[in-house]
Amino acid sequence: MYDTPQTGLVGLAVLFVLILSGVRIGVALGLVGIGGLSVILGPEAAVIKAGVVAIDTLTRYELGTLPLFLLMAQVLLAVNASGDMFAAAARFVGHRPGGLAYAAVAGCAGFGAINGSSLATAATVGSVALPEMRRRGYSDSLATGTVAAGGTLGQMIPPSGALIVFGIIAETSIGELFTAAIIPGITQALFYFIVIWLLMRWKPGLAPESERAPWSERWRYLARIWDIVALILLVIGGIAFGWISPPEAAAIGAAGSFVLALRRGGLSRTQLFDAFEAALKTSGMIFLILIGALVFSVFVAVTGLASAASEMVTAMHLGPVGTLVAIAVLLLALGSVLDGLALMLLTTPILLPIVRDTGMTPVWFGIFITRAMEMGLVHPPLGMNLYVIQNVTKDVSIGRIFRGVAPFLASDFVHLLLLILVPGLALWLPGVLA
Template identity: 70%
Template sequence: MMATPAIGLLGVLLLLALLLFGLRIGAALGLVGLGGLVIVLGLEPALIKSGVVVIEVLTKYELGTLPLFLLMAQLFFAANASRDLFDAAAKFVGHRRGGLAYAAIGGCAGFGSINGSSLATAATVGMVALPEMRKRGYDDALATGSVAAGGTLGQMIPPSGALIVFGIIAEQSIGTLFTAAIIPGITQMLLYMLVIWIVVRLRPELGPTSERASWAERGRALARIWDMLLMIALVIGGIAIGWVSPSEAAAIGATGAFAIAAIRGRLNRAMLKDAFASTLETSGLILLVIIGALIFSVFVSVTGLPDALGAAVRALDLGSLGTLLLIAVFLLLLGSVLDGLALMLLTTPILLPIVAEAGMTPIWFGIFLTRAMEIGFVHPPLGMNLYVIQGVAKDVPINRIFKGVLPFLASDFVHLLLIILFPAMALWLPGWIGN
């Protein structure tokens, strides 16, 4: 009798309230989901169903992908990956107007393909790129805005932690999601570079030129990153072509990162202890979040809320394009006050059926949702990347960082619209490789 859409909606509102009051996302999802199941099904069925969810998650083979990619990121971080990637990009384009901002975007893309985290990418590349840009006379707004926006590439460019979590929650192929993210990730990076080009064309003083590096210096910079680039190509290419599964690719990546750190003389007991500790801590937190999200998803499904919302959207008769635009606006509004992972885990069980009715596949929705989630990282007032950058450049007022990210935010909206209008951006490459 209690399994009604109204109960599901109350659960969603309660979850939002708990998140806004600062309760950890995994605990909030699990508590609301379990409590809702108790109300709807009763205590014993709720405990049994939740127990089944926990066992299913803990025995998922795909879950091994996450800690291995996290370990790979920790080992590359110890090997100074962010500094070397930015330095190589700066050697090739730093002499151009706005060149160090281009290099920051390139460094974020490179490190994001290793790290898979928006916040970590913004922080680590920011610590390297921001001092260089400010020392060479770059405008604070352009410098901080480019790194804050570039950091979001860590969520899209494979291997992406967000896509791994989505794949587990939505029961979709992680390898297909990684392949689908390649073109959106590249076009996102190119749009950011176009923004920089436009900004420095209109106001050249914001991104002054630097001295041109010699080809010998460029060669030395490439020599410091060729091993990392080869490892990234093997991991992403192996998954895309189908040579290896995501779990196997993660194992190869972690082993390769271990070897690279050893060859570079960065491997020692203290570093390994920190790398393993960080990997285990982050993996445990994400595992708790996944379990909580799946319990919450079961609760929402039992109440019939997704079906009711789908019927309400159909009643509006907006058509496929109108429905997707409405969902985009909803995600952007919610993303301005919620953490990105919370946005993904809250909305996936509710919106996925609606998106399917609009004619889009779960793979496309995973890319679309991740892209909307990325925008939340740079969208005021929450915009976690903006505050991370302020933590790196403590003397830059937050309003300057907000101002600097606005042109990039505009390009984000354009990119999200392009993904809606041209679904092939996400679906063509997996289909082509699959054939």
């Protein structure tokens, strides 16, 4: 009687109200999912179904990928991996016009490859790069905008926490998602380099040139990060070439991070406990969100809301590109008021069937929605990365940071459109390495 798309819409409205009123996303998803299933199937069946979903989720082999990669990131963070990466990049390109801005983007990409979180990438690289950029006379808007935008690379460059979550929600290969993210991640960084180059051509005073580091110093700093780079290449390359599965790669990465820490002088007991605590807290939070999202997706499936939405979009005859552009506009609108993970978990059960109807695969959609999530992190009014950067540079107004990130956000729109028009950006490499 109540298993109709209208019931799904009511549940969706209630979910929005709960999220916007401050209820934790995992709790809100779980409450709406169980409440909706109780109305449709009855309270006892709803609780049993939720329990089955929870047990099935927590016993998934691939779920071990997340806490291990988080532990790897925390250990490398404790031994100043982000600072070393930025310092090495700065020695090679820092003397060029805007060189430290290039180095900040490169540092964000490098740290994103071991961290998987945009907020953490922006905060850690920002704490190292921003003081140095400002000391050398860089414009506050260029410095803060570069790091805020570069921080979003943490979501795309594998191993990415967002892609792991999407893989579990959409029941899609995490290894394929990681491989598919490599080219979009590289091209995203290249787009940011182009923005910096254009800004330097337009207004050279934004970033004065500085002294060139001698080659002896460059090699010394490069020697400080070769082990980190080797570990990243082993983890990502192993997954891409199919030598190891993502959980195995995560285990190797976590173990390798401890070896690197020992090589660099070891970890104190406090640092070790803090690393485990941070990894466990974040993992527990994400596990709760995952369970809530999967219960909510069962509710959406039972109501037929996803099928109805797909039929409605098909009836509009927008064509594949028009449909994907419309989805992009919807994601960007929601991303301006919703947290990135909430955006992914809320929309995937509804939008994935529509995307499949356009001929796109779940792997492509995983990259697409992650890219839209990243834009939400630097898109007003929420723009969490911008507030993270303001916390690092408290004397710079949020308006100035918004203006600084605007050129990079413009390049993000172009990059997202390119991903729609040239899906091979995400699908070519997994096809070659399959």
